Amino acid sequence: MSKEEWYNLGQASQKLGRSRSYVSLWLRRHKGEVPKNMIMEGGKSKLISAQGIEWIRDHIKKEGVLVSNSSANGDQHLESQLLGVTLLTIHFTGRVRGKLVV
Numbered sequence: 001m002s003k004e005e006w007y008n009l010g011q012a013s014q015k016l017g018r019s020r021s022y023v024s025l026w027l028r029r030h031k032g033e034v035p036k037n038m039i040m041e042g043g044k045s046k047l048i049s050a051q052g053i054e055w056i057r058d059h060i061k062k063e064g065v066l067v068s069n070s071s072a073n074g075d076q077h078l079e080s081q082l083l084g085v086t087l088l089t090i091h092f093t094g095r096v097r098g099k100l101v102v
Contacts, residue, residue: 006040006047015053016060023048026056033059 007015013022027034027046038052
């Protein structure tokens with residue numbers, strides 16, 4: 001029987017090639033998603049198993065696929081177009097929402 005290796009969250013982040021706080025922040029954003037047997041809590045510290053690190057690695061890839069969705073990119077272009085119109089309005093009229101810019 002092999003013994004499972006456990007790492008603190010900073011070490012786990014480094015194993016994923018990310019900043020030291022990455023896994024801690026990821027776990028907060030994805031509360032309850034990682035299977036309970038892969039995380040051990042004691043006092044103020046948390047440990048994650050090697051299997052848990054791999055689980056996160058697999059789910060980071062899935063998250064990246066969702067972000068690169070073409071509709072998400074379309075929203076970015078729409079936002080920049082709206083900002084451009086607003087900036088042109090400010091430049092030519094000197095007003096934003098009815099207020100005079102001095």
